[in-house]
Amino acid sequence: MVYSEQHSDGALLKGRTFDPDIAKFVATIRKRFSFSEAEAERLSERITLTTVYDREEFLVREDERIHFSSLIIEGYAARAKYNEDGSRQITQLQIPGDFVDLHSYPLEVLDHSIVALTSCTIAKLHHTDISELIDHDPRMARILWFSTMVDAAMHREWIQNIGSREGKARIAHLICEIHARSEVVGLADNGTFDFPLTQTQLGECLGFSQIHVNRLLRQLREDGYLTFKEKIITIHKRDELCDLAGFDPNYLYLTKRSS
Amino acid sequence: MVYSEQHSDGALLKGRTFDPDIAKFVATIRKRFSFSEAEAERLSERITLTTVYDREEFLVREDERIHFSSLIIEGYAARAKYNEDGSRQITQLQIPGDFVDLHSYPLEVLDHSIVALTSCTIAKLHHTDISELIDHDPRMARILWFSTMVDAAMHREWIQNIGSREGKARIAHLICEIHARSEVVGLADNGTFDFPLTQTQLGECLGFSQIHVNRLLRQLREDGYLTFKEKIITIHKRDELCDLAGFDPNYLYLTKRSS
C-alpha cells in the first residue's frame, strides 16, 4: 500500500514524505476518482505547499492569466462574477476536496473570479505539471476533464434552481447539494455539517436579497426541516427536505466511475 | 490546401470526398479553434452522415448512456432540464457550428437532455473516434476540452443573468449572446439574424413566463433597440443594447486561441 505508513506528524509516505494536508486531499479525491496508486503519487508530488487566504480575499481575479490551479484543503471558496453595481453572483461553491479552477488550464484566462468565503487553506498545481501528468497518462486527462465537466453539470443545476424553483425550494436545494457533497468527503455526520456562509453570501448564490434569505431560513426552521445555528446546519427531515427541493444528486456524479 | 478543390455538388476534398454539410461545419469551427489541416481532415473523416430531427424531438434524453456526440449543422437545439411539473429550464442554446453534447464523452451519462427547438440537421461523432483522435493528438484533447469549458463559461454567465439581471436587461443579454455567436459563424448580417425561438422557449431560457417575455419584448421594441418579426431579429442600437444588458463577450472566448 502506498499510503500505509503513518508519519509521526501525520504525513503519509512511500519513500517520499508529502505534506499531510496534501496527502489527505489526495486520499479524499481518490474516493471519487479512480486513481491508481502510482497516479496518486505522481499527482501528490506535484502539488505544492499550501497557502492561507483570508475571508473575501481573491484566489484568482477575472481576466487574469494564471499558470496554476488551486485545490481546497480547508474552508469555503466560490466562483463569482461581479456586476456593474458592485454586487456579485456566486456561480458555484467550493468545499474542501475540490479541484477549484482547473478550468483555468484549458481556458488560460478565466471569465470569473475565485474568492475565499471563509479563511481558506489552498494547495497549488502548476499548469506545466498538469501538462506533464497528462502527457504521461491519457487516463489522467480523462479524469481531469471529467472533473471539470461535473462543475458544468453543477452550473446547469444552478441555472435550473435559480430559474425554475422559488423561495423555500431554492434555498433547500442548495443546502441539499452542500450536504451531499460534504458527506462524500467525510465532512457531514448524520445530517450535521459546517455551513459557514452568511445570509448575504447565501443570497449571492441564489439571486435573493439577504432579507429574503433570512425569512426563508426561518420558514425552513419553523417547518422543522432543519436547524441552522452558529454556522452549523442540522437536517432533521432529510427525505422531506430533498422532496421539497426536488433534489436528485445524480448531477453531482458522486459515485465512483469504473473507467 | 486540403479543402481547395470544389466538387460539383459542393463537397470539398483531398483524395477523399466529405459530405458538404460536414465540410462546411469543419470549416466553420476552424474559424474558432486552431486546427491544422491534417487535424481538420482527421476530424472530418470521422464525422458520420447527417440526420434530421423534428422540432421538440430529443437528441439525447437525461440519464441515457450514449456513445456518440452531436454536431449541429443547421437549426437550433437546447440543453434542458425538466422540472417535476413538466415545465423545463433551458440551460444553453446551441446554434449551427456548435459541438453539442461533447459533455457526454467524459461524463458518459448526461445529467440533462438535448432537444431540438426547431427542425435540426445533426451530424455525429462516435466516442470511440473521439478517443482515437485524442490518442493520436494530445492537442486535439486540449481543443475539445477547451470547447466544453466554453460551455461551462456560458453556463456561468447564464447563472449571473438569471440571478442578477432583471426584465429588459435579462432578455437583452440573451439576444446579445446569440447575436455575437451567430456573427462568428457567419449567420448574422449587420445586426440582423435568425432567431427562431417562440416566446415560450425564450421564457424557458430566462426563467420568465411567456406573458412576461411578450411584455419585455414589446418594451425593447418601443424603446427602439430592435425589431423582432417572423423569427428574425434586427438590432438597431447595438451599443445601447449591450450597455442595457451589461453584455461583455469575453466569456464566449470567440477570439482564436494561439495554442
Added chain:
DNA sequence: CGAGGGGTTGACGTTGTTCAATGAGCGTGG
C-alpha cells in the same frame, strides 16, 4: 465604550405570475 458586521422583523413598493379573453396565421378535412 463605541464601531461594525451579522441577524431579525415590519411596512411598503416593484417585479413578475396567473387567469382569462381575443386575434392572427396555418394546416387539415369536409
Added chain:
DNA sequence: CCACGCTCATTGAACAACGTCAACCCCTCG
C-alpha cells in the same frame, strides 16, 4: 372553398413573490 382546431402572440386585471427602506438586536473586537 370554408370551417375547424391548433399554436403563437397580445393585452388586461388581480394576485403573489421578492426587494427596499428602516429600525433594532446581538455579538465581537479594538
